[in-house]
Amino acid sequence: MTPFGINPYFLLVLLFLLGACLGRIVNICIEEIPREERVGPAWRRVGRRLRHLWSRYHIPIIGVYLTRAPHSAFPYRRSQREALVELLNGVIFVLLYLAEVPLSAQATLQQSGLFTLYAPDPLAVNSWMTPVMLLNLRYAFHLVLIESLMVATFIDFDLKIIPDGATLPAMFIGVVGSFVFGLLYLVPVWFQEPSVVRLLGIYFPEQYRSAFVVEKVPQWVSLYPHLHGLAVSLVGLIVGGGVVWAVRIIGQWTLRQEAMGFGDVILMAVIGSFLGWQATVTVFVISPLCALAVVAVSIFFKQSREIPFGPYLSLGALLVLLGWPKIWPFIERICHFGPLLPILAIVMLLLLGACLMTTQMVKWMLGIPLHYEEEWVEEWTSADQLTYQSGENVNETQGRWDLTINAHTRAGRGTQHYHQWKNGNR
Numbered sequence: 001m002t003p004f005g006i007n008p009y010f011l012l013v014l015l016f017l018l019g020a021c022l023g024r025i026v027n028i029c030i031e032e033i034p035r036e037e038r039v040g041p042a043w044r045r046v047g048r049r050l051r052h053l054w055s056r057y058h059i060p061i062i063g064v065y066l067t068r069a070p071h072s073a074f075p076y077r078r079s080q081r082e083a084l085v086e087l088l089n090g091v092i093f094v095l096l097y098l099a100e101v102p103l104s105a106q107a108t109l110q111q112s113g114l115f116t117l118y119a120p121d122p123l124a125v126n127s128w129m130t131p132v133m134l135l136n137l138r139y140a141f142h143l144v145l146i147e148s149l150m151v152a153t154f155i156d157f158d159l160k161i162i163p164d165g166a167t168l169p170a171m172f173i174g175v176v177g178s179f180v181f182g183l184l185y186l187v188p189v190w191f192q193e194p195s196v197v198r199l200l201g202i203y204f205p206e207q208y209r210s211a212f213v214v215e216k217v218p219q220w221v222s223l224y225p226h227l228h229g230l231a232v233s234l235v236g237l238i239v240g241g242g243v244v245w246a247v248r249i250i251g252q253w254t255l256r257q258e259a260m261g262f263g264d265v266i267l268m269a270v271i272g273s274f275l276g277w278q279a280t281v282t283v284f285v286i287s288p289l290c291a292l293a294v295v296a297v298s299i300f301f302k303q304s305r306e307i308p309f310g311p312y313l314s315l316g317a318l319l320v321l322l323g324w325p326k327i328w329p330f331i332e333r334i335c336h337f338g339p340l341l342p343i344l345a346i347v348m349l350l351l352l353g354a355c356l357m358t359t360q361m362v363k364w365m366l367g368i369p370l371h372y373e374e375e376w377v378e379e380w381t382s383a384d385q386l387t388y389q390s391g392e393n394v395n396e397t398q399g400r401w402d403l404t405i406n407a408h409t410r411a412g413r414g415t416q417h418y419h420q421w422k423n424g425n426r
Contacts, residue, residue, distance in 0.1 A: 031049075174233055180229075193337070236276040271283055
């Protein structure tokens with residue numbers, strides 16, 4: 001289902017090259033965005049750098065090694081990590097297309113890797129989009145998310161921050177794109193198993209039980225596709241950011257230290273604005289597992305208690321998109337609980353708080369410090385040395401016999417007025 005009947009293998013090569021080229025822009029964003037706190041100035045810095053890309057030293061992957069050649073005229077040597085980012089970006093472009101769009105010309109919408117019984121169908125809602133257009137537009141939509149996650153990931157690795165310039169523009173595109181196209185979501189904002197809802201009705205008086213006779217998917221989802229697309233994005237944004245915000249509050253209350261940064265809250269809100277709340281909650285469940293797997297290996301090499309969580313949220317989002325056919329059946333069963341889901345969410349948060357409190361109690365019983373503070377390592381810097389030397393001998397006669405020093409010499413040193421004041425001379 002490639003657009004315009006393009007040969008699928010040729011298209012994959014083009015996508016890899018496009019991803020590698022955009023990877024160069026990603027590298028520039030990683031360098032420039034953290035230099036500014038506000039979004040506008042950060043992207044103006046990026047824009048100024050983009051004007052100078054017309055050089056062989058900016059060729060994706062190859063350009064990195066051209067700058068490291070012995071006779072390179074480039075002002076600095078680009079790091080090998082930049083080549084890795086560009087290569088990785090190209091590979092992700094290809095993998096995501098293979099996961100979302102079936103390559104066969106006779107393929108149907110149902111053969112897409114993101115297809116579910118609740119997935120949007122442009123023919124069912126009389127949309128102007130064809131199935132081929134929907135799949136490729138949704139792929140491009142998700143690429144915006146991936147590029148934002150790439151920038152946020154490597155900035156978080158380097159500086160342990162996620163600046164707004166790396167996330168807020170993508171969030172805006174996620175909300176606006178969901179509203180304008182309407183059918184880019186994975187699953188509707190709400191669906192439920194009618195039998196579960198009817199079962200809840202038996203606990204209410206008979207005159208209220210008619211309210212528990214519901215449809216599996218609300219009718220307004222198909223009647224108002226653009227408003228529904230907006231609802232999917234906004235609810236995903238609120239739930240994604242809200243989940244991390246709740247964990248941040250619980251962690252700070254129980255551990256007495258910051259458990260997750262505010263940048264992680266915004267990053268999850270960005271993911272939610274593109275994927276909807278069901279997939280975003282799945283990302284939040286998968287991400288700690290990815291972090292634990294990496295930390296279990298790296299703990300033998302680096303004894304650091306603090307790890308940036310943003311990269312693992314990004315990895316979780318990518319894994320959800322690539323593995324949606326395997327992941328969704330488990331999530332679907334949970335989503336069928338419908339009205340019970342908010343209660344389930346509250347119970348899970350309470351269990352999280354209880355587990356953290358239990359952990360702190362066990363540490364206290366074993367005599368393990370409850371809170372670790374970063375050790376301050378004393379270091380004598382060049383600034384300290386210069387400050388010391390400037391104050392070492394302000395008065396050249398301090399502790400000595402009066403030295404015969406020319407007034408011009410003292411004036412050159414900036415001590416003439418001090419010497420006159422000290423000795424009562426005017």
